[in-house]
Amino acid sequence: MATIRDVAKRAKVSVSTVSLALNGSGPVSPSTRRRVWEAANALGYSANPLAQSLKAGRTRLIGMVVGDVANPFFARMLQVAEQLLIDHGLLVVVAGSGGNPERERAIIETLVAQRVSGIILSSHSSTPEQIDFLRSVKVPLVLVDHKVEGLDVDFVGSDNVLASAMLTEIVIRLGHKRIAHLAGVNGLWTAEQRKQGFRSTMTSFGLEVDEGLILSGDYDGERGYAQAMRLLVRPDRPTAIVAANNVMALGALQAMIDLGIRCPADVSLTSIDDVPWGKVIQPRITMAVQSVEELARSATGFLLERINHADVSIAPREHIIIPSLVTGQSCAPPPRTLRALHDAK
Amino acid sequence: MATIRDVAKRAKVSVSTVSLALNGSGPVSPSTRRRVWEAANALGYSANPLAQSLKAGRTRLIGMVVGDVANPFFARMLQVAEQLLIDHGLLVVVAGSGGNPERERAIIETLVAQRVSGIILSSHSSTPEQIDFLRSVKVPLVLVDHKVEGLDVDFVGSDNVLASAMLTEIVIRLGHKRIAHLAGVNGLWTAEQRKQGFRSTMTSFGLEVDEGLILSGDYDGERGYAQAMRLLVRPDRPTAIVAANNVMALGALQAMIDLGIRCPADVSLTSIDDVPWGKVIQPRITMAVQSVEELARSATGFLLERINHADVSIAPREHIIIPSLVTGQSCAPPPRTLRALHDAK
DNA sequence: TTGTATGCGTTATCAA
DNA sequence: TTGATAACGCATACAA
Numbered sequence: 082m083a084t085i086r087d088v089a090k091r092a093k094v095s096v097s098t099v100s101l102a103l104n105g106s107g108p109v110s111p112s113t114r115r116r117v118w119e120a121a122n123a124l125g126y127s128a129n130p131l132a133q134s135l136k137a138g139r140t141r142l143i144g145m146v147v148g149d150v151a152n153p154f155f156a157r158m159l160q161v162a163e164q165l166l167i168d169h170g171l172l173v174v175v176a177g178s179g180g181n182p183e184r185e186r187a188i189i190e191t192l193v194a195q196r197v198s199g200i201i202l203s204s205h206s207s208t209p210e211q212i213d214f215l216r217s218v219k220v221p222l223v224l225v226d227h228k229v230e231g232l233d234v235d236f237v238g239s240d241n242v243l244a245s246a247m248l249t250e251i252v253i254r255l256g257h258k259r260i261a262h263l264a265g266v267n268g269l270w271t272a273e274q275r276k277q278g279f280r281s282t283m284t285s286f287g288l289e290v291d292e293g294l295i296l297s298g299d300y301d302g303e304r305g306y307a308q309a310m311r312l313l314v315r316p317d318r319p320t321a322i323v324a325a326n327n328v329m330a331l332g333a334l335q336a337m338i339d340l341g342i343r344c345p346a347d348v349s350l351t352s353i354d355d356v357p358w359g360k361v362i363q364p365r366i367t368m369a370v371q372s373v374e375e376l377a378r379s380a381t382g383f384l385l386e387r388i389n390h391a392d393v394s395i396a397p398r399e400h401i402i403i404p405s406l407v408t409g410q411s412c413a414p415p416p417r418t419l420r421a422l423h424d425a426k
Numbered sequence: 427m428a429t430i431r432d433v434a435k436r437a438k439v440s441v442s443t444v445s446l447a448l449n450g451s452g453p454v455s456p457s458t459r460r461r462v463w464e465a466a467n468a469l470g471y472s473a474n475p476l477a478q479s480l481k482a483g484r485t486r487l488i489g490m491v492v493g494d495v496a497n498p499f500f501a502r503m504l505q506v507a508e509q510l511l512i513d514h515g516l517l518v519v520v521a522g523s524g525g526n527p528e529r530e531r532a533i534i535e536t537l538v539a540q541r542v543s544g545i546i547l548s549s550h551s552s553t554p555e556q557i558d559f560l561r562s563v564k565v566p567l568v569l570v571d572h573k574v575e576g577l578d579v580d581f582v583g584s585d586n587v588l589a590s591a592m593l594t595e596i597v598i599r600l601g602h603k604r605i606a607h608l609a610g611v612n613g614l615w616t617a618e619q620r621k622q623g624f625r626s627t628m629t630s631f632g633l634e635v636d637e638g639l640i641l642s643g644d645y646d647g648e649r650g651y652a653q654a655m656r657l658l659v660r661p662d663r664p665t666a667i668v669a670a671n672n673v674m675a676l677g678a679l680q681a682m683i684d685l686g687i688r689c690p691a692d693v694s695l696t697s698i699d700d701v702p703w704g705k706v707i708q709p710r711i712t713m714a715v716q717s718v719e720e721l722a723r724s725a726t727g728f729l730l731e732r733i734n735h736a737d738v739s740i741a742p743r744e745h746i747i748i749p750s751l752v753t754g755q756s757c758a759p760p761p762r763t764l765r766a767l768h769d770a771k
Numbered sequence: 772t773t774g775t776a777t778g779c780g781t782t783a784t785c786a787a
Numbered sequence: 788t789t790g791a792t793a794a795c796g797c798a799t800a801c802a803a
Contacts, residue, residue, distance in 0.1 A: 084796055095774045100798055107799090108772060130540050131480045132796035135779050140476065142519070151505035153498065160496040163522060172519050172536065174487070177508060191517065195475050335706045361680045363708055429780055440790045445782060452783095453788060477780035480795050 083124035092120035103128070134196060143171050143384065144192035144200040146185060150177040153327075154354060154373060155203070158225070161377035162201065169385060171198065180266070182206035186214055193220055199384045204229050207270060221387035223380045227270045235383040239371035239402040241271050241353075245278030245323060247369050247406055248351040252321040253286045256414045257349060261294040261312050261319035263305055263329045272300070275325045275353060294319055298329040305329025309336040313348070320415035321349040330366055334411075345413035353404070365409030371402050428469035437465035448473070479541060488516050488729065489537035489545040491530060495522040498672075499699060499718060500548070503570070506722035507546065514730060516543065525611070527551035531559055538565055544729045549574050552615065566732035568725045572615045580728040584716035584747040586616050586698075590623030590668060592714050592751055593696040597666040598631045601759045602694060606639040606657050606664035608650055608674045617645070620670045620698060639664055643674040650674025654681035658693070665760035666694040675711055679756075690758035698749070710754030716747050 089096045094113055101107035102117040109117070120126075134140040143166055147155040163173045174192065178185035185205060192200055199221040204211070207229045215222065215232055223235045245262070252260055262279040265272030276295065283290045296312060298305035305328060312319055313336055324330035330352030337344050344350050344364055352368040379400045387395060434441045439458055446452035447462040454462075465471075479485040488511055492500040508518045519537065523530035530550060537545055544566040549556070552574040560567065560577055569581045590607075597605055607624040610617030621640065628635045641657060643650035650673060657664055658681055669675035675697030682689050689695050689709055697713040724745045732740060 098773055110772060127539060129796050135476045135480050136797050150508060151501045156496045156501035160522060163495060167521060174517050174519050176512060177505060194472060331706045361676045362706055443789055474780050481781050
């Protein structure tokens with residue numbers, strides 16, 4: 082591979098002139114500029130990014146750290162962000178933490194050591210230690226999806242309270258009273274927010290929250306299936322389930338199918354986040370969807386601003402995306418028999 | 427950040443001694459080794475990967491280039507590969523080519539310029555120019571999924587001919603005669619292989635291949651839906667559809683649902699590749715699945731070998747994964763009326 | 772407008 | 788066993 086020295090030799094100028102000419106970072110006479118250009122072209126020269134990075138102290142790499150790379154939500158986010166970033170000459174390094182805080186930390190340390198220009202992080206930990214650690218990261222950082230309270234960095238996420246509140250209200254208005262919430266990973270920010278939206282809506286409609294009907298499915302399909310099973314086999318089973326994410330909703334739906342319970346005739350179901358291939362799943366599930374595209378665009382936008390204006394200090398920003406309701410056929414009034422029973426008591 | 431010089435100063439030795447002590451790349455007396463270690467620890471020193479890479483001529487980065495990062499097949503592949511690679515101290519840079527050959531080429535050039543240690547590529551082009559270009563890439567390269575004929579590099583993929591042959595045979599044995607093939611992107615290796623498996627099986631069972639029943643859905647869900655529609659509204663519609671991938675099968679299923687056509691009572695359906703959330707889709711689709719895990723493991727294994735034994739020349743290897751059949755409820759004998767009609771003619 | 776020289780942080784060669 | 792020094796390839800402050 083040709084180096085800057087080869088170009089200098091061929092153009093009969095010094096290396097600094099080549100650098101100035103090619104980067105436009107200084108005054109170069111048109112004639113030498115052309116000579117340099119031609120020499121560079123003839124040799125197929127392009128600067129070694131490694132040497133540039135060593136000099137500059139940072140690479141043109143962006144780190145993206147999420148819990149699970151294969152999760153369709155993050156896969157889509159990666160897709161959108163990567164396209165945007167590559168157009169700005171930035172490459173994306175992805176790593177999955179598996180939801181493990183230590184692993185998350187180790188990955189971030191590796192990325193910082195690699196001198197990445199910025200990090201997009203969906204953090205799975207908000208312990209004081211993790212906050213301290215993240216605070217110590219001097220690389221531009223944007224948090225997505227999961228907010229870490231007490232950490233003053235850019236955040237892009239959706240209104241999780243609103244999302245579950247919307248869905249809860251829908252089933253309440255249909256006449257449901259025994260409503261279950263299939264929650265996410267306990268302690269995780271989004272999971273707690275969604276739980277809160279469920280609880281507050283129940284209360285504001287004068288319904289009592291049965292804590293036994295709030296089960297965590299860990300945002301996982303299999304766990305969602307198991308927990309839904311547990312709910313559905315109860316003699317006093319709920320007549321509606323508000324699932325905190327898409328894959329748990331699918332797990333719940335599968336549990337119903339396996340038990341011969343009809344949706345929505347017997348039990349209604351709602352979900353947060355779009356369901357992959359939701360259109361071919363019967364019944365179509367009523368859900369509160371957050372725009373992944375908007376999330377990805379916003380997060381990369383924040384990051385690019387910080388990278389390009391590293392000199393000016395920008396106050397941490399927050400972009401909360403409002404979920405939109407997509408109505409399916411998975412919700413109906415509670416079955417007569419049950420409703421009668423409840424009304425009677 | 428502490429540099430090697432800081433460590434040298436603190437341990438009162440030269441930088442070369444620090445390098446030797448820390449890397450174990452030369453003879454160092456136990457006492458100085460300990461002093462260096464302690465100094466390094468006290469300063470929280472770790473070598474700057476950028477400087478190491480500049481010296482070594484290559485980074486500890488692996489490039490992964492696929493058509494679509496959000497495609498569940500590739501997302502899963504990325505997930506598995508990334509975990510394996512990070513355990514070997516390698517980070518993964520991902521980029522989506524969008525199936526565009528020029529973009530694919532540009533991405534690979536960027537990765538090579540970045541001095542990545544290796545590239546995992548699912549190429550969407552096998553033109554002579556692309557082959558020449560890929561041949562010129564001096565970085566360890568492993569092809570996955572799509573084989574590029576005439577390029578002597580490691581390849582990991584599945585037996586695509588067998589996959590579609592299996593599915594075609596299943597519907598033939600159920601008595602179907604008018605069988606459609608919802609094919610992938612014309613010209614793409616896997617798509618052509620799958621088409622071939624369909625054709626040869628039809629022929630070997632003495633059935634005529636109606637070219638009008640082979641439609642390309644471009645491996646895309648929407649296109650698959652449209653093409654399935656086209657097939658299903660025909661008065662002489664096929665009684666079975668063999669889809670060349672999962673998302674097109676889902677598109678076809680959706681088309682059937684929208685048209686009020688029952689699956690499998692009216693039309694049978696099969697698919698290559700696992701369907702995401704296939705368990706909650708009614709009916710469960712009969713499919714030939716390839717193990718993405720095996721593919722990812724094998725590909726990273728090949729790559730790691732080449733990277734770790736860059737000195738010895740290894741002949742290009744091929745790992746063909748045998749798809750396994752997963753039987754669902756999407757296949758049944760053709761409807762009586764139609765069968766009678768056909769038998770009569 | 773152009774050239775010289777230095778540093779970015781390592782590793783490796785060669786002396787000592 | 789240890790140390791001085793030259794690369795790796797580039798950018799830039801300073802000189803000319």
